[in-house]
Amino acid sequence: MTGSDLMRFAVNALAQHRRRTLLSLLGVVVGVVAVVSLTALGEGARRFVTDQFASLGSDVLMAMPGRNETTGGLPFAGGVPNDLTLEDARSIERQIPDIQRSVPISASTADVSRKQRSRQALVVGSTPGFRRVRDLQMLSGSFLPIVDLERGAPIVVLGQKIARELFEETEPVGQPVRVGGSRMRVIGVLAGRGVQMGLNLDDSVVVPVATGLRLANRASLTRLLLEVRPGADMEAVKEQVIDLLDDRHGEKDVTVITQEAVMSSLSSILQVLTLVVAGIAAISLTVAGIGIMNVMLVSVSERTSEVGLLKALGATRRQILLIFLLEAVLLSLAGGVVGLATGWLAVEVGTAIYPSVPATPPMWAVWAVIGVSFGTGTLFGVLPAWRAARLDPVAALQGGH
């Protein structure tokens, strides 16, 4: 019995019971669509978050006040238990040769106003290095000039959205605004960049770090971004930074993280999420598999006399097993293919509606779906097919009547 004979026989038998075939197909399709769209969503969320953090740059260390033993600390979310000062920033840059640039950051919120318009905004105090580290582009004007760290000049760079809301069509550069009650001159406008690391620079203003600290009424920096010389060992540099700050503060009260550590912990959390979601979806595939088994068992008992006949005509057990197994596998594979197509369509429609979430079914999920649907067909088809192959021909021939 050749493959094409088997195929024709199986397709023929499935076509005979169109409704039953379609219903069991539907079960598989629903399961597969669930797997595809849910893993796509999980993967989309993972990419969305990791993309955000990727913008930090792989050669940047981030130091923040407060001790945190775990690597999962979220930046810009912690409190400020101990001071991380401008002096710390300066000495790191001076004393650790592998640190190319030390960028202090202070963050606070303040009202930014011009004439009658007022907006609350995130005020980021930093240095010219901030632009380099974060790869910022200017829409107009210039970024912060190189000045002494302690000099709090009354100048401000506006985020694109703030600039548009306060100035509309007018050119903001050179114009005065009030930031937290202080009068400042706008020296530049940032080009739009969207949300990065939970920080929307479009909604922020950037001022010299000393100005930022004064506005926040604090001595401690919120963050310290440390650009490491290319080729240097990140972990070793991280240890040096921790040791230096330990010396300066007399205790280990600063957390230093690498982008890699943040990314990997976030990414693994989200991957677990994707797996959990895929697991739930896989349960529905299993249910579909049981549906296939049910259909095949009914099919075998309905065709008992046919099995008896095939045996009388000289079919071997193996041939009968293959006939029924192929039917089950065809059912589940067809369900898998239709499900993949439907799931892919659902994802496409979803991303068209929510373009900000880059939902794509991961390749492993696609292969898993094909494998699992083939597997369920085989697994749940074996029992009915085996039962058919083992039927006693005499009883089977009589069974039909």
Added chain:
Amino acid sequence: MIVLEDVWRTYEMGEEVLHALREVSEPIPDGEHVAIMGPSGSGKSTLLNIVGCLDSPTRGRYQLDGREVASLDSDELAEVRLHRIGFIFQSFHLVPRLTALENVALPMVFAGIPPAERRKRAEATLERVGLMPWAGHRPGELSGGQKQRVAIARATIMEPGLLLADEPTGNLDTQSGSQVLNLLDRLNGEGKTLLVVTHDPNVARRADRVLVLRDGEIVRRVEGSQVSDLATLFGET
């Protein structure tokens, strides 16, 4: 050549032991036409199933063409059924979703014969039973007599030496019944051994020899000229 020696077939149904066949010993030479008669439950079909390698004796020996059937495994039995034996059933047993031609070709599918040759042989065989015009019809569109002739074409497609028919005319009217019987006679005339299980003395009368079973035992053998007097001998069956 069929040799049955002291064949028993026993079913255990709880406490009760049912002897479907007892002490059956019978040689059947090649080319013989044998009718098996007897009341319902006398073991006719059981005997046919054992000869057809669908069932096996509880005790005793069965040799087909010199081979001990009990020693064959399931694949070898399938092989014997495929090449040596053709079955014809009372209820035809055609696969309803396949056409007449496909039904006839089915054993060749199991034998792994290539499609082109299958088609040629199935058409030739259908032609011989006079059903070529119905080749593309499904069993549901055929009359009873036509269905049985398709079944006979299927039983003979692999050129088996032994044809086993279980009440071949049981579901047919007299006219299509005699067409079917003439066809079987013709095949027997071509040298095929023919075993026919029947209630009908008019069917049995065509045989060379008649075996009469009662409660699993052969109680009577009718041979030669006596066979034609069957209607009077077994008027009561």
